[in-house]
Amino acid sequence: MTPDAERAETTSEPPAIEVEHVTKSYGHFTAVDDLSFAVERGSTVGLFGPNGAGKTTLLRMMAGLARPTRGTITIDSVEVAPDDHTIYRTIGVVTHETMLYDELTARENLRFHADLHGVDDPADRCASVLDTVGLCHRGSDRPTAFSHGLRKRLSLARALLHDPDVLLLDEPYTGLDQRSLADLESVLDGFDDRTVVLTTHDLERGVARCDRALVVDRGRLEADLELDEAASFAAEYRRTIGVESEPKHVGDTTR
Numbered sequence: 018m019t020p021d022a023e024r025a026e027t028t029s030e031p032p033a034i035e036v037e038h039v040t041k042s043y044g045h046f047t048a049v050d051d052l053s054f055a056v057e058r059g060s061t062v063g064l065f066g067p068n069g070a071g072k073t074t075l076l077r078m079m080a081g082l083a084r085p086t087r088g089t090i091t092i093d094s095v096e097v098a099p100d101d102h103t104i105y106r107t108i109g110v111v112t113h114e115t116m117l118y119d120e121l122t123a124r125e126n127l128r129f130h131a132d133l134h135g136v137d138d139p140a141d142r143c144a145s146v147l148d149t150v151g152l153c154h155r156g157s158d159r160p161t162a163f164s165h166g167l168r169k170r171l172s173l174a175r176a177l178l179h180d181p182d183v184l185l186l187d188e189p190y191t192g193l194d195q196r197s198l199a200d201l202e203s204v205l206d207g208f209d210d211r212t213v214v215l216t217t218h219d220l221e222r223g224v225a226r227c228d229r230a231l232v233v234d235r236g237r238l239e240a241d242l243e244l245d246e247a248a249s250f251a252a253e254y255r256r257t258i259g260v261e262s263e264p265k266h267v268g269d270t271t272r
């Protein structure tokens with residue numbers, strides 16, 4: 018029985034996310050090739066794979082930032098479509114595009130998004146998420162005055178503003194200092210009952226955080242692994258993508 022079928026048998030709830038036969042082509046090049054999987058509500062799923070595997074492309078399509086060439090993605094029973102903003106009430110997204118306005122201060126950026134999403138008590142909520150990401154003392158600064166890591170923290174605050182059911186994170190750990198990493202981990206701990214999909218090259222953190230690993234290589238889904246036996250994942254991962262030597266991070270698998 019496939020992992021998806023096993024999960025369907027043990028839960029009557031519809032999956033939080035369904036990816037069905039999704040392909041993304043750029044001209045003759047296929048970045049994501051006929052991927053299908055479902056993500057159970059409340060689970061944390063890691064997308065692992067070497068550079069150029071298609072992880073970001075897949076996550077951007079899940080976030081409605083890119084349109085599949087073929088196939089559909091459904092989140093909370095709503096089909097994700099780049100021109101339809103309905104989905105943004107359900108998802109919080111952190112990608113390489115920080116989606117911040119440089120001419121607004123950090124607080125104004127958050128307020129703009131809070132008003133866009135109809136967040137209750139927006140001033141309090143903005144102050145609360147700034148505090149969550151450790152930026153309450155920088156609320157009056159513009160993102161242009163922020164380092165990469167601080168921009169990422171602000172981007173996370175924006176993603177959390179409307180208390181979304183689903184969080185989509187593209188390489189959330191990259192560029193964060195120890196304090197920011199600890200803050201992110203505690204945010205994710207608090208997200209335990211919600212659904213998280215993240216990409217990462219940080220094998221150790223990814224395995225510790227995720228319930229399940231989807232290994233993508235050359236746009237194909239090569240493995241779908243439960244992470245209850247985390248210790249065996251590194252070996253299984255290397256076998257899946259055909260790398261013999263032990264990588265420090267998943268991304269050190271250049272071939």
Ligand SMILES: Nc1ncnc2c1ncn2[C@@H]1O[C@H](COP(=O)(O)OP(=O)(O)OP(=O)(O)O)[C@@H](O)[C@H]1O
Pocket residue numbers: 043046048066067068069070071072073074075268
């Ligand atoms: N806009 C684009 N036009 C053409 N090719 C693209 C475009 N975006 C991505 N690609 C290609 O699609 C493939 C998958 O890219 P993607 O960024 O999804 O990989 P990734 O798994 O996230 O890689 P990394 O771990 O290096 O971030 C790569 O070969 C990339 O060059």
